[in-house]
Amino acid sequence: MHNKLLVGTRKGLLILARDGGEWEIESAHFEAIPVVYAMHDRRTGSLWASLDHGHWGGKLQRSQDGGASWQEVAAPKYPEGATCPPDFTTPATTSYIWIVEPGGADEPDRLYVGTEPGGLFISEDGGDSFQLVESLWNDPGNSQWFGGGRDYPGICAIQVDPRDSRHITVGISVGGVYVTEDGGESWQARNRGLYADYLPDPYAEIGQDPHIVLASPSNPDVLWQQNHCGLFRSSDAGRQWHDISDPTGLPGFGFALALDAQDEQVAWVAPAVSAEYRVPVERALVICRTDDGGRSWQSLRKGLPQQHCYDLVFRHGLDAQGDSLAFGTTAGNFYVSDDRGASWRCLVNNLAVVYSVRYM
């Protein structure tokens, strides 16, 4: 039973803990500052938090004592001369730090950071300094990346293959899925089978919008994505995607996604009506789970509000660990389950907008 959760909200970071009993809010950090993402680097024990100061820019914070104290590290910076996709007229600056992810277990000093306006950064010194991954930033397809919901494209997903640290999958929203198999020297767009109803050619290789991309831990060639235009799964490391949206049910539009660590057939999503109606279907909060790779979905509602509900779950706002799940919503509500989503209980209401939820 894992016993801590990192919850990034619009008004700070919460660390939740439980010791045999119910979860409790153990501590609060960065009060009143938006915390976009927070994660625990299991290789080093460090905690990382991405802050989005309204006035002072995006910052990175690191804790090496479990959150008792935090130190700011220099945020990634775009090199001089870099300009923003897709028209390359605006100088590129780090306008949002979407995600921080560890490198492989065999490279404990390596970290990756995904940013708006579309740059992936790498650190080789445990986060003391970052460099732009120019090979991806200068990809020939980058004139077809663009902003969706924000001004510029953002790297919102980074998955390092536990079998091979040189195999990395990233999701660019809006741009698509890119994969390197040589540690970032070269990249390949892998978006075949995806669909984008907002493009002149909905099946274009570049310009797809993966809200989040995750690799199944038990078989990292199995990729899942909650896309702007549906749910997709690949069993060959992204070379071919298959639409696993439920044509008659709920899973389709949404942001959040969580996977089972042991079973590559199992995933959870948090559906909403559509891009135009970003509210829960029939104003009822529901998490959906598939146990068969997306061929069928079941709705998990027990313990969740079923009327007058306007909660959405953002792309990093749902996480799973073993049989436990946790998610936080745009309305500041926070739910947990200990039975794979069969039943839920609300831990707390009245938080600020929840941006990210990650088990430690």
Next chain:
Amino acid sequence: MAQVKFTPNLRRFFPDLCDCAVEAATVADIIAAVDQRWRGLGDYIIDERGCLRKHVNIFVGDQLLQDKTGLSDSVAADTRVIIVQALSGG
């Protein structure tokens, strides 16, 4: 010497921040000087291109900073320069 004042809100991140006198010809010089004294402070005021952050304002005397991309506004001796956060909601 320009007389530099900061919004008290920056003391949350730089607890020993205080008003100071800086030898400077331009506002850009001032930012460079205060960043030397309080390491990292410059990143709170300007971005990596040297542009004033969108929700930060600088008054040079009674005037708002004119050159928000280059911070080239000249600073006469004894000018009071105030670095404040712009008003924004939420």
